[in-house]
Amino acid sequence: MKMAIRYGVIGTGALGGFYGGMLAKAGHEVHFLFRSDYEYVRNHGLQVESVNGDFHLSEVNAYPNTEEMPLCDVILVCLKTTGNHHLPELIKPILHAKSVVVLLQNGLGLEEDLSAQLPGVAIAGGLAFICSNKIGPGHIHHLDYGKLIIGSYNVPEQEILKQIVSDFQLAGIHSELSPDLKFSRWQKLVWNIPFNGMTVVLNTTTDRLMSNNQTRELSKELMLEVIHGANACGVPLKESLAQQMIDMTVKMKPYAPSMKLDYDHRRAMEIEYIYSKPLETAGKAGFEMCKVAMLEKQLRFIQAHLLDK
Amino acid sequence: MKMAIRYGVIGTGALGGFYGGMLAKAGHEVHFLFRSDYEYVRNHGLQVESVNGDFHLSEVNAYPNTEEMPLCDVILVCLKTTGNHHLPELIKPILHAKSVVVLLQNGLGLEEDLSAQLPGVAIAGGLAFICSNKIGPGHIHHLDYGKLIIGSYNVPEQEILKQIVSDFQLAGIHSELSPDLKFSRWQKLVWNIPFNGMTVVLNTTTDRLMSNNQTRELSKELMLEVIHGANACGVPLKESLAQQMIDMTVKMKPYAPSMKLDYDHRRAMEIEYIYSKPLETAGKAGFEMCKVAMLEKQLRFIQAHLLDK
Numbered sequence: 001m002k003m004a005i006r007y008g009v010i011g012t013g014a015l016g017g018f019y020g021g022m023l024a025k026a027g028h029e030v031h032f033l034f035r036s037d038y039e040y041v042r043n044h045g046l047q048v049e050s051v052n053g054d055f056h057l058s059e060v061n062a063y064p065n066t067e068e069m070p071l072c073d074v075i076l077v078c079l080k081t082t083g084n085h086h087l088p089e090l091i092k093p094i095l096h097a098k099s100v101v102v103l104l105q106n107g108l109g110l111e112e113d114l115s116a117q118l119p120g121v122a123i124a125g126g127l128a129f130i131c132s133n134k135i136g137p138g139h140i141h142h143l144d145y146g147k148l149i150i151g152s153y154n155v156p157e158q159e160i161l162k163q164i165v166s167d168f169q170l171a172g173i174h175s176e177l178s179p180d181l182k183f184s185r186w187q188k189l190v191w192n193i194p195f196n197g198m199t200v201v202l203n204t205t206t207d208r209l210m211s212n213n214q215t216r217e218l219s220k221e222l223m224l225e226v227i228h229g230a231n232a233c234g235v236p237l238k239e240s241l242a243q244q245m246i247d248m249t250v251k252m253k254p255y256a257p258s259m260k261l262d263y264d265h266r267r268a269m270e271i272e273y274i275y276s277k278p279l280e281t282a283g284k285a286g287f288e289m290c291k292v293a294m295l296e297k298q299l300r301f302i303q304a305h306l307l308d309k
Numbered sequence: 310m311k312m313a314i315r316y317g318v319i320g321t322g323a324l325g326g327f328y329g330g331m332l333a334k335a336g337h338e339v340h341f342l343f344r345s346d347y348e349y350v351r352n353h354g355l356q357v358e359s360v361n362g363d364f365h366l367s368e369v370n371a372y373p374n375t376e377e378m379p380l381c382d383v384i385l386v387c388l389k390t391t392g393n394h395h396l397p398e399l400i401k402p403i404l405h406a407k408s409v410v411v412l413l414q415n416g417l418g419l420e421e422d423l424s425a426q427l428p429g430v431a432i433a434g435g436l437a438f439i440c441s442n443k444i445g446p447g448h449i450h451h452l453d454y455g456k457l458i459i460g461s462y463n464v465p466e467q468e469i470l471k472q473i474v475s476d477f478q479l480a481g482i483h484s485e486l487s488p489d490l491k492f493s494r495w496q497k498l499v500w501n502i503p504f505n506g507m508t509v510v511l512n513t514t515t516d517r518l519m520s521n522n523q524t525r526e527l528s529k530e531l532m533l534e535v536i537h538g539a540n541a542c543g544v545p546l547k548e549s550l551a552q553q554m555i556d557m558t559v560k561m562k563p564y565a566p567s568m569k570l571d572y573d574h575r576r577a578m579e580i581e582y583i584y585s586k587p588l589e590t591a592g593k594a595g596f597e598m599c600k601v602a603m604l605e606k607q608l609r610f611i612q613a614h615l616l617d618k
Contacts, residue, residue, distance in 0.1 A: 201510060202610055214609035221603075290599045294530075300523040301511055 005163060008072030008094050009033060010087075012046075012062075014132040014258075015104055016078030017140035019148065019173065021048045024057055026171035031061040031069050033090075038064040040137035049135075050142035052172065060138075071096040074164055076126070077103045081110060082268040088117045095121065100160050102126045102150060106192055106258070107273025108185050108281060111153035123153040124161055125181045127188050131255060144253065147174040151181030186230035187237060191245050192274055194222035196259035197295040200269065200302060207254035210246070218291075220246050225289040229282030259299075266306055271299050314472060317381030317403050318342060319396075321355075321371075323441040323567075324413055325387030326449035328457065328482065330357045333366055335480035340370040340378050342399075347373040349446035358444075359451035361481065369447075380405040383473055385435070386412045390419060391577040397426045404430065409469050411435045411459060415501055415567070416582025417494050417590060420462035432462040433470055434490045436497050440564065453562070456483040460490030495539035495546060500554050501583055503531035505568035506604040509578065509611060516563035519555070527600075529555050534598040538591030568608075575615055580608050 007030040009020035016032070024030040034041055045058040063069045072094045077087065084105075091101060101118075103110045104126035111123045127150075131143040148168055150161055161177055168175035178184040195206055198219065202209070209215040223242035230237045262269045275296040282289050316339040318329035325341070333339040343350055354367040372378045381403045386396065393414075400410060410427075412419045413435035420432045436459075440452040457477055459470055470486055477484035487493040504515055507528065511518070518524040532551035539546045571578045584605035591598050 202607060204610075204614070208614065209610070212610050212613055214606040214613075218603060218606040291603045294527060294600045294603055297523040297527040298511060301513075301518070301521050304521055304523075305513070305517065 003073075004029065005073045005160075005167060006070065007031065008066075008069060008075045010066070010075060010077045010090055011035075011079035012037065012041075013078060013134045014140060015128055015130070016076065017046060017134060017138075018048060018050070018130070018132050018142050018146075019078070019104070019128070019168070020076060021046055021055070021057060021140065022171045022173055023167060024060070025055055026167070028167060028171070029061075031063065031072060031094075033066055033069065034062050034064060034138075037137040038062055044138060046138045046140070048140045048142060050140075051144055052142070052146070066090050066093040069094045071099070073099060074160070075099060075101045077101060077105065079105070080262070080268070081105050081107055081270045081273040084110065084113065084273075087114055091118065091121075098122070098160075100124055100155055100164075102164070104128055104148075105273070106188065107270060107277060108189065109277035110273055111181070115154060122155045122160075124150055124155050125153055125185060126150045127178075127184055129188075133261070147176070149176050149178045149184050151178030151184050153181055182233075183235050183237070186226070186233070186235045186278075187241070189230075189274070189278055190223050190226045190237065190241055191249070192257070193226050193278070193292055193295070194219040195249070195255075196257045196270075196274060197299055198222075199257055199260040200263045201295065201298045205254045205256050205260070206249055206252060210250045216246065216250075219249075222291050222295065225292050226278070229278060229285075229287050229289045229292070232282050232285040232287035234285075263302070263306070269299060269303055269306075271296060271303060275299065312382075313338065314382045314469075314476060315379065316340065317375075317378060317384045319375070319384060319386045319399055320344075320388035321346065321350075322387060322443045323449060324437055324439070325385065326355060326443065326447075327357060327359070327439070327441050327451050327455070328387070328413070328437070328477070329385060330355055330364070330366060330449065331480045331482055332476060333369070334364055335476075337476060337480070338370075340372065340381060340403075342375055342378065343371050343373060343447075346446040347371055353447060355447045355449070357449045357451060359449075360453055361451070361455070375399050375402040378403045380408070382408060383469070384408060384410045386410060386414065388414070389571070389577070390414050390416055390579045390582040393419065393422065393582075396423055400427065400430075407431070407469075409433055409464055409473075411473070413437055413457075414582070415497065416579060416586060417498065418586035419582055420490070424463060431464045431469075433459055433464050434462055434494060435459045436487075436493055438497075442570070456485070458485050458487045458493050460487030460493050462490055489544075491542075492544050492546070495535070495542070495544045495587075496550070498583070498587055499532050499535045499539075499546065499550055500558070501566070502535050502587070502601055502604070503528040504558070504564075505566045505579075505583060506608050507531075508566055508569040509572045510604065510607045514563045514565050514569070515558055515561060519559045525555065525559075528558075531600050531604070534601050535587070538587060538594075538596050538598045538601070541591055541594040541596035543594075572611070572615070578608060578612055578615075580605060580612060584608065
């Protein structure tokens with residue numbers, strides 16, 4: 001018989017609000033960390049507008065800090081990676097000996113960094129294929145998709161991950177267990193690297209990048225570089241994935257990836273884990289991702305001048 | 310004894326107004342083609358504000374089209390290359406059997422294209438190292454520098470080019486004869502390719518690109534690609550030129566290259582001759598300028614959306 005999992009959600013924004021909200025709606029015990037929205041959610045609850053049906057949670061286990069939270073079996077980290085240096089202090093108060101931390105974040109090398117800071121803690125990674133935004137205090141707007149892939153970094157027993165996936169599935173989330181987290185992370189980068197950066201540098205949206213021949217070509221070239229970078233690291237992504245992702249993006253509604261939203265709102269961009277770590281990792285394996293490196297430098301410049309414009 | 314050269318200036322803007330104005334001021338016979346400024350200059354003359362001393366030409370041989378101009382010995386083409394498809398029709402009315410056309414324009418392959426359209430015509434190239442802007446009708450502002458390098462493409466006798474250089478020198482312009490036009494054109498591209506494109510894509514000026522470590526590095530990487538592209542084409546530019554140009558640019562006053570001004574004013578950008586032709590030429594010689602190619606595609610996208618923003 002399964003034990004009920006007690007979930008903690010660190011960072012209740014577009015992702016944490018949606019996925020955590022779906023689990024809570026399905027009857028799971030979920031404890032949510034809020035920052036600026038804490039007071040609002042305590043008074044008004046959490047509102048999720050979703051393509052799959054809107055819902056409202058009036059009773060939310062909301063906390064302004066993790067010290068007040070109970071110990072959690074599964075800790076879903078849904079923060080931007082730009083705040084990951086705060087993770088150890090944030091997580092420690094709710095860790096028990098068998099807790100699993102799931103980094104629901106984009107990029108590469110996240111689990112390695114956290115594991116170095118919290119040795120012995122069981123860590124998994126999660127990849128969300130979702131269009132979701134926070135549009136107001138305690139107010140999430142889920143626009144499209146929603147698939148969640150979870151994979152072990154150093155989790156000793158797969159049972160707990162299987163149960164998480166099962167909990168998400170029963171809560172109405174398309175969820176899968178990845179047999180190879182590294183593969184899944186690189187695979188997602190094949191999309192994230194061209195479109196996060198290019199929508200920022202060219203101040204545009206995916207549909208325009210796709211309807212222009214030059215940028216559609218360049219997007220595919222960037223994807224192929226990432227695939228070759230992955231290959232150099234022993235990750236067997238196929239070149240054909242590039243054209244598949246281009247075709248998919250051509251069909252997508254006009255979309256501004258999360259980095260573009262961060263740029264538009266003058267927030268720090270996730271350059272480190274989406275660009276610098278993959279570049280470093282592929283570089284160590286002997287492959288220089290030339291165009292990705294150029295995009296990273298352009299983004300670093302834009303980041304440095306973000307407050308000037 | 311030297312014959313006096315009759316000069317024609319096709320396109321009296323920042324460059325044509327300054328260089329042609331200096332020749333006219335020195336007493337040379339210069340005929341100027343104007344477009345929108347024709348009426349103004351006929352009534353008010355040409356005003357040149359220059360770091361080397363302001364001057365005003367009250368009597369200007371101004372024309373609204375080349376049909377009304379006399380035949381010219383030397384035709385200085387000072388138009389943007391984006392209008393080069395009009396060159397044959399513009400030039401024909403003022404050509405005689407011994408005319409020399411000097412393309413005072415940036416980029417690569419200009420002389421080849423014109424020569425294919427006007428077989429047998431003597432063509433030279435000119436490279437202007439100058440900061441100059443047109444700031445009003447018949448009103449030129451020369452901010453800095455001014456060196457002019459002229460080199461033969463297919464001019465049968467070097468004497469005429471020597472005399473042009475001598476005329477410019479006596480008119481107060483630092484002018485030199487290039488023994489190798491191809492070398493000089495590639496050399497100038499080493500600066501133009503990174504800074505024209507990057508100031509547009511990142512919407513900035515040279516000083517900011519230089520004070521940011523990432524873009525200073527990227528500028529040098531782009532320069533090295535151009536140098537290697539030139540090398541593949543048999544042009545012996547040295548790698549050390551990249552660092553020299555970086556050092557020079559670090560010392561320069563904040564500067565917006567001509568492509569950035571075109572972008573700011575929502576005018577067509579000279580992508581074809583500054584990016585596409587060098588890429589094509591190096592590519593045919595077996596060298597792919599990977600980052601230059603990326604910059605070109607970004608510029609093509611920006612050009613296509615220039616009127617949206």
